[in-house]
Amino acid sequence: MKYTLLGILFFWSFSTGLFAQVPNDICLYATPIPSVDHYCSGPTEFTNVNAEVDPNPPANSCQFNYDHAVWFSFVPLEPAVVIRVTGTAEEGTLVDPLIGVFGGTCDNLTQAGCTGNSSGLGVTELTVGDLIIGQTYYLMVDGVNGNVGSFQICINDFIPVPFPQADCSAGIILCDKTGFQVESLVGIGNDQNELDPSSCVGEEFASSWYKWTCDQSGTLTFDITPNNYDPNKENDDIDFAIYRLPGGLDDCANKELVRCMASGANINKPYSAWKICNGPTGLSENSTDVSEDPGCNDNSDNYVAALNMVSGESYVLIVNNFSQSGLGFSIDFGGSGTFLGPKVDFAVDAVAEFECDKTITFIDSSYTDVGNIVSWNWNFGAGATPVSAATTGPHDVVYESFGDKIAALTIENEQGCRVTKIVDFFVESCCEDFPDLDVSASTIDNLCAGDSTAVILAQGFNGNPAYSYSLDGEHFSPNPQFPNLPEGDFVVYIQDIKGCLDSTSVGLVDPPPLVVSAGPDLDLTLGDSTILNGFYTPPGPVQIEWVGNTDWLPCDSCLIPVVRPFETTDYTLRITNENGCTSEDDVHIGVNIVRPFYAPNAFSPNGDGVNDWFSVFSTDIAIDIDDLMVFDRWGNMVYRDRNVPLNNPSTGWDGTYKGKKLNPDVYIWVANVRYLDDVVIQFSGDVTLVK
Known part of the structure; x- marks a missing residue:
């Protein structure tokens, strides 16, 4: 470890003006999102108020202006993410959010997805697929036409299924019970007469169909959650129905209704009266009914009974967004029954060691009992060469970086059935043969004693970029900026992609505290005047303000004023220095009321x-x-x-x-x-x- 004596010098403009704005308004200072597994921030946790224009914005196809863009980083552990930015949740104020997702490094970003416009409802969603798992991506949030405000971010990674299909005949085949998320439901397909008008879901509005064949008999449960779900507000009304397909997956013409759910809002009744029929819906082992009609009746709870699947039988699920908002849903499966499909599996082996810059071999061991496997889609994750492959293999892969790694294999059979397996493993460091890694840091100390507004900004040299930084040596992030720090001694750690480490010690020093005295308490007799002996330290230009009844205080900006109070009172001396630091002290003046009087007799x-x-x-x-x-x-x-x-x-x-x-x-x-x-x-x- 080395100690560096730090002054205010650095490798680019680094001044207090930089941190008067929001700290993450350029990509380099992106705020890390700790996990993308069903992550949701607080309703007003983030803001783009005071964000300045990014001087080096990346190119994009959605024509962002980056007027008040703020940046976040995240690492997906599955190959797709759905991101929802809500600007009107609770006290949120960003009316029309825009979203962009980028890969690469901050000086060489590549667009992965973006939204060209906003819904105007304060909620914007974006689904991005084909991600390299384990790689850092950057999320940009801005407002339409320069709008600013506070907002909430929700993000979830998932294994994607094909794009929603609004006809039973083209329905997506599910091969296992892995949950998934759908960004949007729009349209009703080519066949507009697929539903029995007498059933609880009598008409399609914005739908998608999903088919499967039962492998092992047992129960099926699931939860369908609208993408705009908020337990305290009215959400999209998601309806569904399940049919048995007696002749197999293609027998949509003879489908038999086995479950139907259409509960929802009761028009002209308060939300509290039908809240139980709002939000998540599905199949539950705690329910006994097999159908719920529209509205919210006495026995409705937005769930119907679990389905008892029979091995070899096929089923189809239609999910219908009655609200027609354009938003989608997520679904999570449960129960003891299984879906028929190919079984995906693979092994990870090393020729020598699991170490960066060494060969690691991926060996497919997938199989299927129905038809043949017709495609393989390998995703070897961050730092891999090659990063992907489309054959059975085996595949030799070299990782240029160390650390936790994730690899995925998706296979598809002749019926269009896709399944995915994800494996995580660790690649050891390999920094012996590389130049020494160095780190330097610059600071902005607290302007006021006792504050937690100090900043450390680190920069790496040599080694093998990209770098990541930490203050505890355990939790590393690509963001070199550490804001909102108190006075104290810190160790700044740097790590490069090979696992090499370096550190430097940094001291944050508070200025002397601003100490104010309004003088000793005093006792007077009505009519007397006195001097208030104000004092402050350290010396320097300040703004002086006496707070109290200024009718008795001719000069409320004098440090030592004369005062003539007519009753017992308190004065506060408030001092503000050039840095905006404020300190104050009170003085109590007791006034003895004596009213002399004389009249001759x-x-x-x-x-x-x-x-x-x-x-x-x-x-x-x-x-x-x-x-x-x-x-x-x-x-x-x-x-x-x-x-x-x-x-x-x-x-x-x-x-x-x-x-x-x-x-x-x-x-x-x-x-x-x-x-x-x-x-x-x-x-x-x-x-x-x-x-």
Whole structure:
């Protein structure tokens, strides 16, 4: 292991601007999909919002613009995949998704399949066959006309069957109970009168027919699932029927109905009333009925009883998409009975060792009890030379790369019956005779202490590309980018196709934490002002914001402002530095409410300049006297004035009533005094008028 001191230098433009966008908007940074065996992401797990235009987009026949494309990588373990991108699942927002699948490397991509348009329903499906099993493929998702939003990806690999046929006479022959997926159901074929109008499935809308002959007697169960299945929403209404073919696989004219399923929606009733008849359908050993009519009746559950097959008898299944959405379905078989067909098998042997760059031999041992095997389709998987073959063999194959390998053989007999076997094995490394592999890495540290936004970007040199990368030495991916990392020490591993390894140590260092203090808590008396002693570290340009009642805070962007609160309050000092890091602290200011007040108990309005006026007094926390009233002993108001200035000995009552001097006596006064905090307090008392 070697340690590399890293700075911000690298082999192409590598800046913070790169990671302001989504991290996988170029092929090189494709997000790995961990498995394609019935994989579904979260409904809004992925997005193409802020994805930038790919500077080097691959050619495609669907005329993608790659406006906001995002990339994913996957490794199929079977020779076909069906991919569904849903932009409107739950909170998803990508209205019209587009899909492209590419093979090769990011600098030399070859189109494997694409969708030229979207359904407009927020769901787009693509089936791609003839894949090299075990090889990395790249999935591109974009939006029509530059649409952006969040979306869900579902992907499943499978062994394909021939394209759906909408007539019984041309029905696809099944030779074993391997499940499969159908991308699309459209059309009703040439024979439009194949169904008995009196049966539960009385009319074809978008159909496909599948035939088989029972080999070993026993039960047959299956589950048919619409491709747009969502347990919380209305899905495609898939109906089916099974017929016995008394004269064999070609006897469609005399077919006999043995199972019929047409349950579905109840029009004008809430979804909750017929949810049980929505979604998956099929044959079940838990069901006892042999037919369910359209709608969702009291005893309907979208399943009918398992079929008891008899050895030598032939059957045909019609699958009908009543909803006519154009979408297809998947089917998985069960039960104890088997289908008649050729038996596919092969052995894998090594001349010397199971090692890359060494010869490995594939030997066919398939056989059939019915007719002859007429075709062989070998798929030797990723890194193989040759990658495929079309004869019985044996075949000598050399793998240029090490690791887990998968090979498949599909055979077909004279009746058009196809079966496939897949074998996985391991090819050891062979890196002794090759130049040393090297790896370097560059980093973008966290902008703020404690964040997990740091990035490591690795690059391989020498060795034997293509490279794969890892941070744990176990789970490798072709993506050299590792985003969303915390502070710490990491080891970046690289592996080439020969199994050679190298690593380098990388340190991610956080900047000093932004520490903020709003100063100590304070206690004041109403009317007092104080200084808030704000402080932050480390020093540098910042944005300052005091959060609280700014009516009492003349400068909310000053670090050390003066504040004069009228009641107990809290202020928050929020500091944001040049990197966008934010820190804050609170200060509590307790305000003791004291309202001083004084009124004389006597005055002598005799013109001598001393105590000639009656008024009331306070400190500067009082604003004025809203209302000052004086009454004689019989309750007659002898004086009233409003908005009387406070603390002025020459204002107030001069001892007269309507211009006449009143006699000495005791008088009652009432004063409504307004304070700084806009609170009005009423005071009252008596005053003696003397000569």
